[in-house]
Amino acid sequence: MHYQDSLPRLPIPKLEDTIRRYLNAQKPLLDDGQFRKTEQFCKSFENGIGKELHKQLVAQDKQNKHTSYISGPWFDMYLSARDSVVLNFNPFMAFNPDPKSEYNNQLTRATNMTVSAIRFLKTLRAGLLEPEVFHLNPAKSDTDTFKRLIRFVPSSLSWYGAYLVNAYPLDMSQYFRLFNSTRLPKPSRDELFTDDKARHLLVLRKGNFYIFDVLDQDGNIVSPSEIQAHLKYILSDGSPAPEFPLAYLTSENRDIWAELRQKLLSSGNEEGLRKVDSAVFCLCLDDFPIKDLIHLSHNMLHGDGTNRWFDKSFNLIIAKDGSAAVHFEHSWGDGVAVLRFFNEVFKDSTQTPAITPQSQPATTDSTDAVRKLNFKLSDALKTGITAAKEKFDATMKTLTIDCLQFQRGGKEFLKKQKLSPDAVAQLAFQMAFLRQYGLTVATYESCSTAAFKHGRTETIRPASIYTKRCSEAFVREPSKHSAGELQQMMAECSKYHGQLTKEAAMGQGFDRHLFALRYLAAAKGIILPEFYLDPAYGQINHNVLSTSTLSSPAVNLGGFAPVVSDGFGIGYAVHDNWIGCNVSSYPGRNAQEFLQCVEKALEDMFDALEGKSIKS
Template sequence: MTLTKLLARKRHIHVQSCFSVCRRLKSSEDYEYIQRSKVPTFHFQASLPRLPIPELEKTCERYLAAQQPLLKSGEFEKTKDHVSKFREAEGKELHEKLKEIDKQNKHTSYISEPWFDMYLRDRVPLPINYNPLIVIMNNPEPEYNDQVIRASNMLISSLRFMKSLRAEILEPEVFHLNPKKSDTDTFRTVTRLLPSSISWYGAYLFKAFPLDMSQYGNLFNATRIPEVGKDRLFQNKSAKHTLVMRKGHFYIFDVLDRDGNILKPNDILACMKYIAHDNVPPAEYPIGVLTAGNRDSWAQTRKHLESIGNSEVFNLIDSSFFNICLDDVELKDDRMLMVRNFLHGDGCNRWFDKSFSLLFSKDGITAINFEHSWGDGVAVLRYLQDVFKDSSKKPYIHPDTQPSNIDASKHVQRLDFKLDDTARNAVNEAKKLYEAFYSSLDFNIMEFLNFGKKVCKNHQVSPDSVMQLGFQLAFYKQAGKCVATYESCSTAAFKHGRTETMRPCTLATKAFCEAVTAQNKPSNAELRQMIDNCSKVHGQLTKDAAMGQGFDRHLFALRRLAEQRGGPMPTLFEDPAYASINHNILSTSTLSSDAVIAGAFGPVVKDGYGIAYSIFKDRLGTIVSNYPPHRDGKDFTECLRSSFQDIYDVLHRAK
């Protein structure tokens, strides 16, 4: 072989080797990250608009409008007097003080700190009261719904999401008013080139609205730690392990190597299989149930557990990426069993304090249960959708994947708590109290077919307004009156926005309820006009709330300032009507996503209903929770079915 040919061959081998290395690097990077966004994750954060403080006059008007359908005429006149005095005197002073504080804290919103404080000070148990449940769609390929396979794939996708978030290559969360014009490469190219300080305005020109992403960082390595009087949020981003619970036992294993790379899929599978097949009896004293109790009681027990040598165990649990719960129960698509197991369970195989837990039944049905103080549904839903899509369309563990030959017993560590009689008694007492608590909760599930988004669109009414009108009519049929109603509305369009309360009980809904149940009902044309009016009013209230123009958060902040000031409270806050409108008999919320089967949460008051609802193309669904005998959930859902039928009939007869 000539020297020229030999050098050419060496160059060819070298080039092939370089291509091979590049392919491996690309493959490795593809594995490490779920997305590679053109626009940095937090690019819009600096220029997000600040959450506005509504004008005091507008807040007073909106408050009275919400009170009017709830109060008798004499009561309403008294409330008007309280509002008038508030608007002219103490309210004006508190409002100016709030604006002054807001000016001094331009990095955040006026509601952020008070809202965190509200959550962390409440002493009631987290499950049912605060931690919501979202059931995730099954993998379209049935063989991928094996418990260990699905848990391993969702763990890998979660780590890919986390790494993309921290590398700031996760796609920014943007609401596209017209996706065809703004959800494009042109939009991303233009906005990426703009400085962060003005990037939001560039997006606005495309009629696209970036959303606040400040909560996303709280998803991982985070925990709510109980303290007497007020809990605290803890996070340790340097930790490299995840937490897995099974039969009430705690396991951890590193899911990132020393360089911060995600473990190989078959290594993760080996560790997950080891835990799933660990031949141990259920924990005799399941420490996790303590997280289901009163926060002060749990805080005192945790301090005792730390004092007898469990601080390091707690640190490992608290700092883990998130919690994976492998349950032994088979749900078999039983919707009621699904809701009960995932919303509360018996607490033995849960750690409700973690930022979120992925829950897997024995037959692979999956849900997320998340602690609510650190953030809201917008962040959780984005995480859930991305991870569901990634783990379904790009799974790294397959039914024929073999676990690696690593010695999983050396990679997986089972955490053991040191217990004394005081700790054992605390666990036993917590189990009794929690069982009594969750056993008092009732659920009723209702699905109404052939009535969904498609029908609403055809009749030019808002699907959400139809659902809310149904709730109002159902309660009116059951109790003969209108009551305080809460609908959650995100204010994530603003920096450090949280939620605003939308008040679906209006004079318009009250008029329809009275008319459609009257002995001499108006004509169908008149009833149809009433539905249109309900939809119009509802739409405006929703828009106001999303734009930070509700009244609840404003009054909440003003009341907090009055409490901090000391002295007599403004009479508006002492008015029974104020307490009544904040005693939300109907608490409602929805999450719309193709990745979600259902959601559920508990009532916010003992004599109320917790109504999680979904609006699909051709059906409506609700999961209603209540505490008997304070309310009759079965009767309410029967009234709800009747109400949807009434609304459906009015719409179709009006053709």
């Protein structure tokens, strides 16, 4: 946390910049007539109520220097949403297998990952976790010498020291909610609960709940062989699955769940729920192996609803064959914080594992140390669980997931061509959607603003006039253009995408600013400005293509559901020599066909880059 005090504040963009960027993003989505109307809405907003709201936002921000202008409204947006957290908000990241195959045994991996997670917690709480830093020039700043020097710079100035060598320390304020935390359902707005005094782990297996301590009274990690013994005991417990699995309730509409939670509390389950909510984290042990990547995605994104506590800050899921993932609740934090934890757990559990496959569990009395939680269920609760199960099963049936591994090349090849790998992936999605549906649609790519105090995310808008022109050339009339012309168009797209990415990371997008102005108007009881009633505003925020990228040596793949019923949820990664893409859809769209179009787009672009003509 060395840099936390000196992090720069998230800037509020100038209103005219926001309007200009907004109009640029609208251009590829509207015809001339619609665009002119939207320009009018923008003009009157910028010179009227928008100007006034912007002034108030800036003044309010000056009064709240300890945070960012987006932090409060963003928490509010997540916590006030009443939709189920499953599919609508919670994503997952799946781990690569342990390179030493015998370490993928379920008990061995569960023990090692649990110990590594607790080691991370201990390092974090001791204030010894190395600060998260984004290095633009790693050769200069990601070095032991730099780390030794920066220690002597007082924390109020340390950010500037890092900035001088092109290293950007990242905000770490979200980390304290990683452990011992749960989102509690409440009528109209949920609450985040954290109890960092609790020392127990919650384990789910077959829908049954177990707890045991993983830290002793002095805060030391319980010995790995004891943790192994307790997990072995849970894995061999013959208790049948409960007739009414409580976990289904965490997948309900938040108001319904809030009401049922009150019933749970008044039926004498306070202590049990308190143990669930305060647990260090939730470890889910599944009793079946994972068949393939599609099964992996379905299981880690939603599973069958009985063996996850979806409200927990994160669930660490480990299947029978050792396939593992982190499934996390999104209101408390963003991908950056979770990815750091994820990477450290993978590295620690594979490089310095606490136990080996030959290790013997401690001879300890697990019947005493492990406690099974039992919940008293009234008829109303049983009815509630049954209804939640029916809703859950029906919803999950509608979700399709498919994935693609494009083996022809990745980062290395694209960088040689002086193209941004991310821009090429995004261009492929634009071409694919155009080929499949004949349209250019609202597209969302998340970008972290963690370089600022209490930054969250900003949106990159990958659909531009450049991607539209380039996609139309590739999809509709490739024979009309030489490979050189197609390369030129790709270069334009890449350059513009690079600019958008840089702006977004620096807090210079338009989405969060417009969101904050709208939120402020509502908070002040001001009637919603006309600008927000423009159908084009509604359309650009109906993100048919919702995309997010993660790359790390620890991640096998990640994924999330579409954010609208007629959309795609696209998790992707451009690796050194291949490109991976994991896509979800509901019945209104065809994920498999979309991926065929993505593959065609990538083949075409690689052909053009190699100077070959495009096959129609």
